[in-house]
Amino acid sequence: MVLLVMMMMVKLVKLVSFFLVVLLFLVNASFALYTPLDNYLIACGSSQNITFQGHTFVPDSQHSSLVSKTGDSIVVTSNSRLVPFPIYQSARIFTEKSSYTFEIEQEGRHWLRLYFYPVPNSGHDLISAAITVVTDDFVLLSNFTFRNYKGSYMFKEYAINVTSETLIVTFIPSIGSVAFVNAIEVVSMPDELFFDQALALHPPAPFSGLSELAFETVYRLNIGGSFLNAQNDTLGRTWDNDLKYLHVNSSVTNVSVSPSNIKYPKGVTAETAPNSVYATAEAMGNANVANSNFNITWVFPVDRNFSYFIRLHFCDIMSKSLNTLVFNVYINNDTALGSLDLSSITNDLAVPYYKDFVSNVSVDSDNLTVSVGPDTMADITNATMSGLEIMKISNALKSLDGFSSVESFLPSSSSKKNTIGIIVGCVVGAVAAIAFVGLCYCCLVQRNSKSTQQGRPLLSLPLYGNSQTMTKMSTISQKSGTASCISLSSINLGRVFTFQEILDASNKFDERLLLGVGGFGRVYKGTLEDGTNIAVKRGNPRSEQGIAEFRTEIEMLSKLRHRHLVSLIGYCDERSEMILVYECMANGPLRSHLYGTDLPPLSWKQRLEICIGAARGLHYLHTGASQSIIHRDVKTTNILLDDNFVAKVADFGLSKTGPALDQTHVSTAVKGSFGYLDPEYFRRQQLTEKSDVYSFGVVLMEVLCTRPALNPVLPRDQVNIAEWAMSWQKKGMLDQIMDQKLIGSVNPASLKKFGETAEKCLAEYGVDRPSMGDVLWNLEYALQLQETASSALMEPEDNSTNHITGIQLTTLQNFDNSVSMIDGENSATDDDAEDAATSAVFSQLVNPHGR
The missing domain is CATH 1.10.510.10 (Transferase(Phosphotransferase) domain 1)
Known part of the structure; x- marks a missing residue:
């Protein structure tokens, strides 16, 4: 009998052990964390490891894979109670241009996070220090100073696509001042976190090339939920509560479920956003709102000089059945998503869904707004959103702060760039030689055909960097005074301006002559040499409109002449520019006479x-x-x-x-x-x-x-x-x-x-x-x-x-x-x-x- 009991106990122990192993496997499978190949957590100027938000930061002087060129840098530490967090207790102060070089194992997008706090009693006026931070390709900060900053400390997060074996982060103090940093993170992220394409708004069209741009996180919100720090996120991100950004706080009600109820579909993971984000949301209205259909609107102060990457997170945790929630999503004055029925996309409830957009800020506003509201075509008066990320996109100068390029701070920064310069020089030399031979040939052809062409060279008309040419078009360019002429069979396409003529007319695109900004680009007032007032519309290479619209505008207006249609005077396509020249309309657009001015x-x-x-x-x-x-x-x-x-x-x-x-x-x-x-x-x-x-x-x-x-x-x-x-x-x-x-x-x-x-x-x-x-x-x-x-x-x-x-x-x-x-x-x-x-x-x- 005793033997039988012992045998049963042994079997029971084995069975329990088996279930524990299975349970442990399931837990690990469900909550497996992304492990970054590159994971630099650096405490600058510290002499010991520092634990912050569940992560361990290593002193910059002890990291084996980190090469620093810090010149005559100074290390400062403080145990003052005024220091907001342990990560800010030490800093490295730079009296001259200094850099950190990070060895990169996994090419692709990386988080670059910088921590700044002017440590007291450092022997330097860190509050007035003007700091510039650049990488190999991008300007991150340009002459930033705490003197004009409202907070006591600053945290910056960037997403940069690293395509080489190293990432160099350089700190540049202003003349007569110093620069400093308290901590640095360089962490690789999953390739599928950011894709190369998003939907541009106004008008809606695909926007490609995001992988070549840098992002700066401006806002990241856990809508309807509490603050989440880096310890709560598999990628070390922080998620703020949305309450302070709501246009009308009483217009919403919070909705939540247990995070375990969230069912991630294929293509969406905890790296996209934690389940704690998708388990909370804001929904429409409450008893304090007179109109229960009032849109939920979030308002964000932004820099109007930049475009923004916007990621919207949704999860229908409020519906009891499928197809009972249909709503619209607006970004600024544009409808981003119309008649959005989450369950028809996910085929279930409590399933995460996200959508990416690229948007510009209105030229007459310093705010970016995001709104959700019921679809007027549906008999359902509710709307919801779970999370929101807004990231600034680097501009044409590859800057995220101001209008200076890396070259203006690092004119001869590295051997890498010198090597590139040599290669480029060789290519340019070869092209120049070929061009010279071609020029000689053209001169010979021109000489032979001079009598038939009356001394004028026959040229082709490239459109925007020779990427496309006008169909059946040839140009005959001849300068007379300030004029150039163009002919297309029997159709007159107007005058072809040289780029120098455009520069002279617009005073080199003087911003004081700016008339407005549209989908194609910026419009400037100009004056020709004969005193004629003109409007110069300069195409923006990053605009949703491009070569097709440029050509359509020229071809259409060349055929149309009417008192109530704006007349096209001519155009310019030199130096990869797309510029249209119109008669000047002195009183501008109708809208400016109705509101906003x-x-x-x-x-x-x-x-x-x-x-x-x-x-x-x-x-x-x-x-x-x-x-x-x-x-x-x-x-x-x-x-x-x-x-x-x-x-x-x-x-x-x-x-x-x-x-x-x-x-x-x-x-x-x-x-x-x-x-x-x-x-x-x-x-x-x-x-x-x-x-x-x-x-x-x-x-x-x-x-x-x-x-x-x-x-x-x-x-x-x-x-x-x-x-x-x-x-x-x-x-x-x-x-x-x-x-x-x-x-x-x-x-x-x-x-x-x-x-x-x-x-x-x-x-x-x-x-x-x-x-x-x-x-x-x-x-x-x-x-x-x-x-x-x-x-x-x-x-x-x-x-x-x-x-x-x-x-x-x-x-x-x-x-x-x-x-x-x-x-x-x-x-x-x-x-x-x-x-x-x-x-x-x-x-x-x-x-x-x-x-």
Whole structure:
């Protein structure tokens, strides 16, 4: 019996041991940490190891794989109670340019983390010390000083793609000062943490090349959850609570589940974000919010001179079943994700999902906003987000702080760069030799063909670094005064400017002459040698728009001439530049006269005349050529005003030739600006002239209400101006939301007709919208009603229309059936003919005193 009991006990022990081994294996499999090949945790100036947030930092003087060139550096330590954390108790102070060289085993992105605290009683004025920090390729800090810094200590985190066997971090003190650092981390990260591509906004398009850029972490939030330090994250990251960034704190409620409930899908791991991040979230509203549909908005102060990488983390931990949560996500004024149904993507609940974006900050704001709110098309009033990361992207000079390049700090920094210089020199020399031989050959050819070319060389026209050329194009360049000429068969593409001419005209792109910034690039005011004022639009190489838009703009505007279209004077494509030169529009974009500036408000008559001018320009595009042209980016910033406030449509980079006679639409990828996009075009990718009509309807509401087309900071029902204004129009109360500066000066009949026009433009389906000819007629009628109101008595308003005493309206009876009153006019070739035709239509309405 005893033997039997002993045998059973042995079996039980073996069974328990087996289960313990299995359990240990499962635990290790579930919580296995990423082990970085490169893992430098350096306590600068310390004489002993320092433990901070669960990690051990080794003195910089004792690390076997670290090579330091610190010159006459000074070590300081402090046991003062004022020191915020142990990692800041020591520092190394540099009196001259000094560097740390880290041997790299795994190429790819690495975290580079720097710790700064001006240790007291160091013998130097560390608070006033101006610190510059650079790597081989990037400027991280440029003359930073604690004198202008609000905090007592500073932690900086960068993500840098290391493509060599070493990473050199150099500290440069300013003249007569010192530099210092308390601790450094260089840690490799998983390759799949950051990809080379993200979605750029405004307009939406893929953005490639992120691997060549450096990032600086600006914000990393655990939304709805508590602060997480490096010990809680497998990659040593810190996650802040989001409460202080909420636009309206009472607009949210916290949601949470146990972290063990989170189910990571393939491609998303704890390295993407810890399960503690996905286990918490913010959801919409609570009892303290009057409008339960109020968007959740986070506002972040940023540097407007940089672009930002934005990663949004989502996890539906609040729904009880699939497909019961649909919402929109906004970044600034752009819709980043529309009608997002997480469960349809993940096929389950409590499954993490993230999305990456690249966004610029608005030129008139120092804030970046991120918002979530319910989809207006869904009968679900909720939205959620779990985590948010915002990282600054290095600029064209490879800087994350200011506008100085590495070369300005390290003109001859390393043998590596010297070697590169030798190689580059050899290549350049070889190319120069080949070019010389080619030049001699060209000279010979030129000499033989001089009589036929009248002494002018025949050149090809490269576009943006010779990457693409104009189809069937040849240029004939000849300078006469300040002019260059270009010919394309029988089509005149305008004047070809040299880059030096552009520099002279714009005073070397003087920022004081900056007129504005658009999707293509920056626009400067300029003056030619003959005194002609011009607008110079300089393409930004990192813009979403590039060669295709540059070529489209030239080709389109070379064919179009109209009083209400901005005229293209010429262009320049030297030195890998894409520069367009236009007639100068002295009063700038329409938007700047509506809101956002201190310019005097426009009168109602001025606004109507501007809308009529823009409508004429669009009507010409749609009907004036053998095949219609669809603008595709109609908005208030693309309607410019000359010195007489005559409106002209601008920016044809996204324009598209319309459908042929036997077609109803053009199938094409969606391009344009959110807030102005035709919803039917957005859904079906089918472009028609009616897409421009919808965008123009948004412009009309913007002109009336003087607010942006999209404003995610507002309550949900007010975010989209088209939807918001239409709700008031249908109630017949448009006067309640119009610009307060117009109150008392707008004739009710004119406003009614204006509102009806906008309402028809904003119809859900293109077939229900009027043509631009009908819109033009409508606006002319609204203007006549406004003008006549001051000199003629108004008859009582009836249910059909507002009309003027003594005027027969039988010719207008088919107006509501969208019959164009100016069909057949030859607007394609003669502005005066268009005006005459329009005047004929209104011959019965003309004010006897004239307009």
